[in-house]
Amino acid sequence: MDKKIIFFIGAMFIFCSFPALAVAPSDQKVPGRPSEGGVSSRMIHPEEQRPVLTIMPREIDLGLIKPGSTALGEFKLSDLTTGSMECAASCPDGWEVISGKALPVNVSHEPVSLRVELTIAELLEKARAGKSAPPAYAAKMKMQADGKELICQKSLKAGQHRKAIALTFAGGPMNIFVDFRIQPDQTSPSISLNPQRLDLGSQPPGKILSKKIELTNKGRERLQWSIIDSREAGKSLPPAEPKQERYFSFLQEELPEPGKYLIPERLKDAMELTGKWAEKNGYPLMKSGAGSLKYRFQGTGISIFLKSHTPEGNCVVYLDETLVTLPEEMFGEWEKKEILIAEGLTDGPHTLNLVIRGGALEVEGVKVFGREIQRGPKGWITVFPNSGTTLSEIDYLNVKVDTTSLTPGGYGDDILFQTNAGEEAAEVYVSIIPDAAHKVLDVYLYSSDSDYLYTSDPQAEARRLYQNRFVKEGIAFRLFAPQTPGTTPFHRWYNPSIRDHFYSYDRTGGRKRLDGYIYEGSIGNIATSRMTNTRELYRWFNPATGRHYYSTQPKVPPALKKYRFDGIAGYVR
Template sequence: MFKKFIYFISMFTVLIFWSFNSYAQPRSDYKTNQQHSSGIANSKNINKEEQRPVLTVTPREIDLGSIRPGETAFGEFAVKNIAPGVIDWSTSCPEEWEIIAGKTLRGTVSNEPISLRLELKVAESKVNVLWEKSRIPTYRTSMKLEAAGKEFICQKDLKAGQYRKAIRLMSTGGQRTIFVDFRIHALQEIPSISLNPQRLDLGAQLPGKIISKRIELTNKSREMLRWSVFPSQARSTEFMKELQKERYFSFHNEELPEQGKYVIPEHLKDSMELIGKWTEKNGHPLSKGSACAIKFRFNGTGISVFLQSHTEDDKYSIYLNDVMLNLPDVLSREWGKKELLIADGLTDGPHAITIVIREGSLELEGVKVFGKEIMRGPKGWITVFPHSGTTMSETDYINVKVDTSYLAPGHYGDQIVFKSNIGEEIAEVFVDVLSDSGHKVIDVYLYSKDLDSLFTADPQAESIRLIQNGYLKEGIAFRLFVPQTPGTTSFFRWYNPLLKDHFYHYDRTGGGKKLDGYVYEGIIGNIATSRMTNTRELYRWFNPSTGKHYYSTNPKSATGKRRGYRFEGIAGYVR
């Protein structure tokens, strides 16, 4: 009985174990298969997600810092698809910005990043500075985005201040927003000192003469400008080294016969020549039309020219000693005053430059000749008044007085330093002192009307006649000597009211000229009958068809409206 019981228990145990094992095995296989199937599904999902395009842009934000009017700032973003393959993307202007070139910027990108370059420019030109009723200035600000050789430009008028602009990029890999931070500084935030002219050329003077000139000081901002004159004698020798090697020659002429008509200054007539049509601007020569040229002869080791363009595209050539030079284009789309270095390191001696203007309009302020030995005058030879001041939007006039007393013959130069709350500005002064040689001279002025030349040493005494007869002042023509100067004689003047012609000669009887109809008007000074030191020829021409005479120190001046005049010879020698 006991054995049967043991057998029964054993069989029951085996049966239960077999049943459990049979039941458990399919569940295990199911789990394994389920896990395997789930792994395949997850792998497919992961691959599918990895292949989805994703657009990334780095950095997400760029700070361009402070930008002043007239300045340009640059930034760069990197655009990339972090998934395999190529996606399309596009971007456009920030909200409320006006598109002025292109509509949108489009392109493609892979997992190799491309550059998205940004250029932000704040306009300086007054044409682009708009004023609202509130008198708060706004500045024309342009933004250019460029990638893969394509670009678009948009603009907006912005006030001075801090900005954060959003730029959206659209793509099949999602939308991204990048930001550009910048600050616009107003022009009014910075006082600006301007001196006009910045270089004073007093020409050639005799010892003992006092010359007065005026400099205009202007504050171009709306902030208070505080300035004072710093004595040049306190400057170090090192500071004056460059000045001691340079002599500035101004083309400015204060004694123009009429507005718009340029005449070469008296002290430059021997070294300067104009060809073609020239007018004037601010007293400087301004080319008019094509085929204009200016020639300047100098002695030195180099030269630079100060010039300004008044048109967008100028075409000009520069020659040194009749050889054309290949110089950088400093005037292309630049309308400010520029100093153009033409040559340096030349052999010390005579040279000549020629500027030929084929198109455009150039204003020439003057030249600076290198290699000149420039001396400084004694303390007090230059005085300035007023010495200091405060300037808002008005123009202040600074009087500069130069005393050539006790100066030996030679080239002189110095600097007037203006210190202000924004730094320093320098005005330069140049003058040549001639040798007196015991010969005193007097200025002779030219007045003209209908091709008649009236020379006088005392225009104030003849002012009524000059005004009533409509004569135009053309400035100092030359200089004559005072009476009793050795080697000189009286220079006489006659006038024919019928022919409206003046005649001059050092012979009281006219030197063989038939003076019928001419009225004797007196002596205007003394003229040299042979060449003396520092003298030049005074030439005379005669037009037989009109009966009129013409006088000039320029042997080539009897052209143009003076055609038909016949050269008669030298009337004498003048300063």
Template sequence: MIRKIMFRKKYSILIIIFVVIGCENPFSSDEEAPSVLITFPSDGSTVTGVISVTADASDNESVVKVEFSIDGKLKETDTETPWSYLWDSGDYADGKPHTILAKAHDKEGNFDSLSVSLITVIVGIPQLSISPITLPFEDNLTQLTVSIKDSGQDTLRWEMSTEEDWISLSSSTGSTFKETDLVIVTVDRTNLQPGNYIGIISVTSNGGDQELNATLSKNSNPTLSVFPQTFDFGESSLRDTLFVSNSGTGSLEWSITDDQDWLTISKTSNIIDSGADTVLVNVNRAGLAHGDHMAIISIKSNGGDQEIIAKLNIDSNPSLSVSPQFLDFGETTIQDFLVIRNIGTGSLEWSITDDQDWLTSSLTTNSTTTSSDTVYVTVNRSGLAGGEYTGNIFISSNGGDNDVSVGMKVSNPPVLNLSATSIDFGLTGTISNFSISNNGGETLIWNMNQSENWISILPDSGTTTTETDIINVTANRDSLAPGNHLGIISLSSNGGNQDISVSLNIESEPILNVSPQSLDFGETELQKSLSITNQGAGILSWTVSDDQDWITISPTTGTTTTETDLVNVTVDRTGLTGSGFTGSITVNSNGGVVNISVGMGVSEAPVLDVSPLIIDFDSTLTDSAFTIENSGGGTLTWSIPIDSLPSWITLSPSEGSTTTESDTVNVSISRFGLTSGEYSSKILISSVGDGGETGVIVEMVVP
């Protein structure tokens, strides 16, 4: 008998569960099936990370096990209350619905629709959120803080990098879920020439990518620069180092004061022309009360003032608490847990060891302040002879030690073992087999039945101790409609129960499906992809062609059954002018024909525009400038070959790019060492692509 249980959720997903009603055990009068209900998580909820899936199960006699499946795949068989399964949902983090199924069994193999509980949940995905994305290091500022957090629904893993030598990062990698990660960005002006600088900081993550812009200016006056901007001495540190430097020019005169008696500073004033002064900052914890303490260090100078915050913490004593003091796994329990708490104050540092090979702990070391740590303890009975076993778990910490006793029994009942859990007859097969063996000690008694009348099994019952029973399975394809056919062979025994899935396919016609139905490359994109799938059956043979010279397709032919074929479509704008181009791609196959429309834009080229074209320094001027603009479209990238200029001309910058803004190039001349007379030279400005090339004539007179 087959029952179809249909669930319609807001995601418009149809879930069909085949439940096989087994024959009652001929040796028992118990005919009542168990019932089960998933209690956590709730149906339709969103989950993240590692969660405990729990269920309530009941029976008129006893429930022997509950099976937990994710998306139709068996993940855990729990044989002891409470019925639960630890699921790492991070492996399914795609923002899509996933099904959780719990299936209860009693010792007689009774089963009906109430023996299955099914829910649908969504596993969240991470999303990168950064603030700020612009870092202006104005005046004498040397440090700014960037916050990274996850605005999605799963753990965000990120990496941060930069190619600029004058930028350093306090952290380059991290992960976050609900908390905010802070990265301190520090700039060093020491080796930079006076002028304006822009640096790119790249952030990549499993929740998206982002680029940050860091800008700074270096002037020609003395500028106070200190590092770090904060001191955190924590619970034990007694000394740290402060660096005072001049990121400008000239002489920097500085002095330091603080507002707390527990702070001592090794150097309180000095004068710096270049390099950095090293200042030792010492703390004295003697006599300080428990808790957090803060001080302000003030640095004053003729290049600006700064304040630095210094913090420390006076901690008290942690104390270890462990419960329970004894773990009894009996004959069937595989996993139990310990709870470790800090009932004192401060940070409790603990570690776990044990004295038995059959014991495993999920955590062996950790630290906790006010929260509790759960340690899952697992026993492995494999290879152990029947009998009673004892062991000990030792917990050591800076807040005391504790020993937990462990007890376990090993029985030797029959254990059902199958050589296969699925049979696939494919397109042509009709005969297959599998074997039943006993991995336990006592006699295994088994029987089976099938859900579909096109499946035949022989024999359908038997017993075994050490021998292997061979089961022949036959599929009758007569009168089956085209498509996939599924069935289940249900095997019950006194050594466990098992379902064997049986499938076959009756071939039908292929059907062509292509997506997307149109491709728009805009003005900049060069490549997109088409997906070709077979929504029918059999082998789909396809070819692809286009009607435009600027379209290239690869590959142009292929075959598919159930897999997806990707076709890369590339456009070439070289030599094309105008605002828009259209074309068509045709996919022919033995399963139909699909036409794909293609659109592409061609943007306007950049044009180099320089003003003025002549700079006359006469006999007295030494500094001037000219501007570079883009009078066309797109981005104009320009450069000046400074190696070709005479030594009496210097300029900055020598390269750049612009869209609509103006770039200013500062030009200076030096008459030193030159003989009297008139001098003239040409500064050549060239651009990448079709922007053009021009020159600025520089003239001067040496008296």
């Protein structure tokens, strides 16, 4: 019997106070002890420490489980204080207990393990309704802690599942979650969606967007499927925690050079690549050699979707320049895996860095937690055709998303497929932004003997650039269009005597003395505080020459080592 162990990086802390354990001070006089100055004296009892239960993680994903195999997962429970507490774990609702009762767990300051072992039977349970009904698999869940165990079972259909394990203690009940997907045998029908997650990017309101999904049958028997309205039918798959999450796809739909992956325009502000990245079906693929993928995000956590991985693959992950240790079980050969990197982070800017040192690795995208996502109105997503029968062919589904009634914000919803082999869902995400916020200006850097000129309109300044022999360095950053909410004009001055350009969103120059400087106008709008998908624009100053340099990088190039940090000029794309 095959076994696999699933680990997760990160932790979610669940704080539970126990009021009954806290002794409140008395407001009554103490017999035999007179009060002083007419004020009642108090007997002060030292307050006992209240146990604080932590669970790491709150949810585990056992991944894909084939019939006849077992998957293992583990929760760590501990008390942040020096005390201890008793709690009990129960089987998920609807599961039959076949051994033991509620599993007692003695939780102390040292972490205690609650292990979960899930086995899917190799033989199918044929449905009474006949061969056309979805087959069911006998699933057995074993929970172990402190040398004791609890075993329960239930018949489950193939497909995605999310089960809640109830923990009961003095502070009240709470749930921890186990996610897994049962893969049917090769004979039974099995739905496959490509892509399973649609990222429609950032769009102005009033558009009707269109995407395609390929639906195939991975089994040999006929697949019958239809799309149902989860709002009316009731969705059998509860939304995974955290509920606020946004998926970002790395798909490059328009490949300027087949076989070579280039960062899509929508990701250029957030994504950086090093090494020779190829493309496979539009996704970044590192075939061999070394390279890295860096992704900047704003939120409280992140997971990464990998489409494939070879046995000789060797990669490490850094989060905010701190190494995240991945267990060996995360490696090997597999297809389509979501890896939770971190959750429960401080809400703010973070950087994920995936470093590949060998082997092949194909990356699909990331999911960022802590993003405010709301569902669109009923009928805002339509699919044609919405039902069918599939044997070995590919069915192409046209997905239309109507944004005409959406106000600015983040939106997400699921397309729920009901089949004769279980249920499946495709995720859809889109961000609606105001028209002005949708427009950004490319700002180009030109240099001439340590004079750095930034402009969003090189054609208008072509003569000046030519006469002063400026050399084009490329796009330095992006500013916002005028009237963009949360931004202000970014002004430029020039001092011909020292050949220096100075930039500031303060029309008076802020703390900068502008003697000898000539005002040249605004080159675009800049954010004065951090906005979504923005980054710092650093100002550097050379005391010897009086010249300035601006960059989104926190360090200057070696050639500019005499420049010192002079503050943050604003926030740019």
